[in-house]
Amino acid sequence: MKTSAVIAAAAATTLAGTAQAHFQFLYTPEVMLAEPGDVPLAMVFGHPMENGHTMNMGEPEEFFVVFKGEKTDLKDSLEAVKWSGSGEEPSDAYTATYKVRRNGDYSVALGPAPYMEGAEDINSQQITKTILNKGAMPTGWNEPIGRPTEIVPMNKPYQTFVGGTFTGQLLSDGKPAAGIECEVEDINAEVDMEGKAFSKEPKGTVPPSAVVAITDENGMFTFGIPRAGTWGFACLGSGPVKEHEGKELSQDAVLWIHATEL
Ligand SMILES: [Cu+2]
Incomplete structure (x- = not known):
């Protein structure tokens, strides 16, 4: 009796842990720029x-x-x-400012250091991309940028609409990656770029379990966008590198897109 209760508690903890997927943020509030200017970027895990x-x-x-x-x-x-989330202690994070001048698409790429999951004893490295545009002139948002693993957008990632869909193609070493689970989440907090903080409470409904899409034989996945905001896709373990410092490595591809009401 006692043993089974302990096992049940352990199982519940594990399930709660998997529902809460982690994402490498590469966030800027405005992804379609009309004028040249400084783009603030926040990199938080x-x-x-x-x-x-x-x-x-x-x-x-x-x-x-x-x-x-x-x-x-x-x-x-x-x-x-230091970035403040909903936890008590702020976390080590990074910011940057990038000056956008010319019209066209800008693919911003972040290769974070591998992160050791204490609980799972594996490393994860989320190779992340965010695409900006200036002047409404498309120049290459749908082109891969040669990452070990990456999601190539099939819809303009800086201009998707609530009620519409977004399709991406997952690549590993430049080739389609089939049968990979991609977790889907939006940034469900107010983001204070100046104060380097997320709001303490979520903005909207949190689904009861992880939202996922599985890539097909061509590495493609499609997601219907239910609400406005910044959406992230994290395709897990799709990268070619499987080991870091003698431990398992999950090299993931992350892409952020922006959705508005039309
Ligand atoms: Cu986590």
Whole structure:
């Protein structure tokens, strides 16, 4: 009796843990720019839909932008900050400012340091991308940027609509990755870029379990967008590197998109 109660409690803990997916944020409030200007970017490791606790990020391995096929390193612009989530302690995070001048699409890429999951004893590394546009002129939002694993958008990622859908193609080493589970969450908190904080409470409903899509034989997945905001897709374990410092590594592909009411 006692033993089974302990097992049940352990199982419940495990289930609660998996419902709360973590995502590497690469967030900016405005993804369609009309004028040249400074774009503030926030890189936080946390739980967007539950607005759960945030975690400490290590120094990113890579941070760059691709504009019209040209890659510009942005690592020098990274600033180590403390970011407040719903937890008691602020977490190690990074911010940066990128100056957008010319019209077109900007693919911003973040390669964070592998993160050790204490509870699961595996590392995760979420290779993350956010796409911005200036001047409503498309120049390459649907082109891969050569990441070890990445989600290539099949709809303009900075302009999707509530009630519409978003389709992405998951690549691993440049080839379609089939049968991979992608978790889907929105940033369900008010984001205070100046104050480097998420609101303490979630903004909207939190679904009872993880929202997922599985990639088909061509690596494609489609998601119907139920509410406005910034949505993230995290395709788990799709990357080619499977080990880090002798431990299992889950190399994930993360893409952020923006949805509005039409
Ligand atoms: Cu987590």
